[in-house]
Amino acid sequence: xxxSMSDALKTLEVFRPEVEExxxxxxxxxxxxxxxxxxxxxxxxxxxxxxxxxxxxxxxxDSQFELVYILFSWKDGGKFIVTTRIxxxxxxxxxxxxxxxxxRFYEREIHEFFGxxxxxxxxMKPLFLELWDDKPPLRKDFDPxxxxxxxxxxxxxxxxxIDEAKKIFRGEING
Amino acid sequence: MKERSIWERIADNLRSxxxxxxxxxxxxxxxxxxxxxxxxxxxxxxxxxxxxxPRQADILLITGYLNTKTLRRVIYTYEQMPDxxxxxxxxxxxxxxxIYFDSYATVNRLDYYIPVxxxxxxxxxxxxxxxxxxxxxxxxxxxxEADGWKRYRENYEWYKQNQIRSLGEVYVHDxxxx
Amino acid sequence: xxxxKLFFGPNHPGMHGNFSVHMYVExxxxxxxxxxxxxxxxxxxxxxxxxxxxxxISLIPRICVPEPDINEICYAMAIEKIAKVEVPERAQWxxxxxxxxxxxxxxxxxxxxxxxxxxxxxxxHWGVADRDRILDIFEALSGARVxxxxxxxxxVRKNMTPKIEEMIWKTLDYIESRLPDYxxxxxxxxxxxxxxxxxxxxxREQAVEMGVTGVGLRATGVEYDxxxxxxxxxxxxxxxEVPTATDGDAxxxxxxxxxxxxxxxxxxxxxxxxxxxADRVNVPIGRGNGLRRIVPKGMAYAHVESTRGEYGFFxxxxxxxxxxxVAVRGASYPQGLYGIEKYLPGTRIEDVPIWLATMDVCAPExxx
Numbered sequence: 001x002x003x004s005m006s007d008a009l010k011t012l013e014v015f016r017p018e019v020e021e022x023x024x025x026x027x028x029x030x031x032x033x034x035x036x037x038x039x040x041x042x043x044x045x046x047x048x049x050x051x052x053x054x055x056x057x058x059x060x061x062d063s064q065f066e067l068v069y070i071l072f073s074w075k076d077g078g079k080f081i082v083t084t085r086i087x088x089x090x091x092x093x094x095x096x097x098x099x100x101x102x103x104r105f106y107e108r109e110i111h112e113f114f115g116x117x118x119x120x121x122x123x124m125k126p127l128f129l130e131l132w133d134d135k136p137p138l139r140k141d142f143d144p145x146x147x148x149x150x151x152x153x154x155x156x157x158x159x160x161x162i163d164e165a166k167k168i169f170r171g172e173i174n175g
Numbered sequence: 176m177k178e179r180s181i182w183e184r185i186a187d188n189l190r191s192x193x194x195x196x197x198x199x200x201x202x203x204x205x206x207x208x209x210x211x212x213x214x215x216x217x218x219x220x221x222x223x224x225x226x227x228x229p230r231q232a233d234i235l236l237i238t239g240y241l242n243t244k245t246l247r248r249v250i251y252t253y254e255q256m257p258d259x260x261x262x263x264x265x266x267x268x269x270x271x272x273x274i275y276f277d278s279y280a281t282v283n284r285l286d287y288y289i290p291v292x293x294x295x296x297x298x299x300x301x302x303x304x305x306x307x308x309x310x311x312x313x314x315x316x317x318x319x320e321a322d323g324w325k326r327y328r329e330n331y332e333w334y335k336q337n338q339i340r341s342l343g344e345v346y347v348h349d350x351x352x353x
Numbered sequence: 354x355x356x357x358k359l360f361f362g363p364n365h366p367g368m369h370g371n372f373s374v375h376m377y378v379e380x381x382x383x384x385x386x387x388x389x390x391x392x393x394x395x396x397x398x399x400x401x402x403x404x405x406x407x408x409x410i411s412l413i414p415r416i417c418v419p420e421p422d423i424n425e426i427c428y429a430m431a432i433e434k435i436a437k438v439e440v441p442e443r444a445q446w447x448x449x450x451x452x453x454x455x456x457x458x459x460x461x462x463x464x465x466x467x468x469x470x471x472x473x474x475x476x477x478h479w480g481v482a483d484r485d486r487i488l489d490i491f492e493a494l495s496g497a498r499v500x501x502x503x504x505x506x507x508x509v510r511k512n513m514t515p516k517i518e519e520m521i522w523k524t525l526d527y528i529e530s531r532l533p534d535y536x537x538x539x540x541x542x543x544x545x546x547x548x549x550x551x552x553x554x555x556x557r558e559q560a561v562e563m564g565v566t567g568v569g570l571r572a573t574g575v576e577y578d579x580x581x582x583x584x585x586x587x588x589x590x591x592x593x594e595v596p597t598a599t600d601g602d603a604x605x606x607x608x609x610x611x612x613x614x615x616x617x618x619x620x621x622x623x624x625x626x627x628x629x630x631a632d633r634v635n636v637p638i639g640r641g642n643g644l645r646r647i648v649p650k651g652m653a654y655a656h657v658e659s660t661r662g663e664y665g666f667f668x669x670x671x672x673x674x675x676x677x678x679v680a681v682r683g684a685s686y687p688q689g690l691y692g693i694e695k696y697l698p699g700t701r702i703e704d705v706p707i708w709l710a711t712m713d714v715c716a717p718e719x720x721x
Contacts, residue, residue, distance in 0.1 A: 129280070203415060
């Protein structure tokens, strides 16, 4: 990693993150949920002032959500991927819209697709989906093929015997 | 099919030589429309020109996949166009869902919601394919076979039932009022 | 005079793509504005989890429609970071050439496309026609005009023959000879100056607070370009400049896009000379046999400088033969959503399509 990234990591020793180096200019940090805001504010004051992306990963076997913040510095090109884990059955977290105003829209999108509540951000109307009536779509236990077949009927073709026999011998392809 | 009177035959012949297309880019196929409208693959030599409002357009061109949100606006637009009107389904997403067949947000078969006259296959179709499809549509109009608008009027209940089943409701809500 | 509600809706000839802005106007001045995205939402992030690593290549170009090569390169670079794959040198040079050709095509389309909201239709006809010559090169290289599916994780699909290289030399000479005509038509035009100069000014603090990247940030005077700050492929081995301006208004943003075209032509000429001759242009990734590969565990983020700004892919893999999570950072996400709510109130109605055209709000990459 570059020199300024190692200096930044020395400043962050206080919060005890787990560090993993992916590339020469890319480092991943995992912190506990109650220390994330302090880590983000420290990194912003050290020059990592551009929030590239804020997203969420659904680990269904561990029953946890993982929130991801990707920060980028225009001075030396280093990227920090800051992650934290929250509970899946009652997901809630604190907003970061005072630090980066554009995070309001990222959090609105995460609420719509995963169901995570952000305290401090009251603008939680759905952004992309209109009149959605099922569970949040990007969770791992939502099956889009079954939803699509139920609500949007497709075109029926005449069944081809040789094609069906080949499918039975090979097994299903691509779900 | 009923036999057309002499006035209808003349009218269909004249209609086919001046079709005005509604300027509405509904999907990703719309990036091949400007090349077919400009001078390399000239579409205006057939009399086809873009038009801004649905009240004066003849053709609704559905370029590609349809989201549920867009489908509500397309149904509004289709019902605002005056008769006779024609619909062209562009790309393979209108035929059977295409590459997004297992998506929770796109419809799989356009025929269930509005009547379609001509399909164009491909992903994406080349401008030459678009011109051939328009020529085929013009032949169909001259022969009197492009009667999607008559089908919509006669089977209105069936179309409405399909729309409500897939969309829930067709009414467009206001963004500021909820 | 009371306030009227106006839907600058999806069905509008001045609208750039399929996007909608709902606003309250009083006379001619906009009082409140709200963006309505979601008309092109297909659920890409869910669809990509259900296909194999190599099968995703057919889905990837369709996320950003006007410039499909940046999607492929970001996906490929993120997987190569996770799997620690070494790509052959000739493939990296070919990737650079393809990306810069896509950048020239998109800049010509956008600079000519400023004629749409302004009524200068000659410019848009010229823009579309010149872009077609570059699409002919892509058709000879990969077989399709718009969605190439040419850059794959591990290299490129096929090698570039000497005949295609000759075609590229000729097309670059032709485009370079057309640039003075564009400058005379658009940028020395009195009407364009009165419509665009001094409107929709963004200061540097506003641009940085909003998170704008690309031309919107470089028009305020800083030279922030990912090709110089965080170089990928072989951008540190070629010489080029990054043009900047100091005004921050709509005219300088369009003029900056026009001034980046000669720089891209310079990069392609240097790349064509420095490229080594080789036969092998792709390597397999991960383990496994055939086309169902297994990528080891990990996560990575790869970003490039597209014509609109910073475009990135975040890929998570858990050691199986399908991706676990793919997240896309659209380049026009901040200026399309936050910018419309915060910076449009106070401007006039005819400035709304100018914002959408000069800040380059592209609806498919916001919706995915």
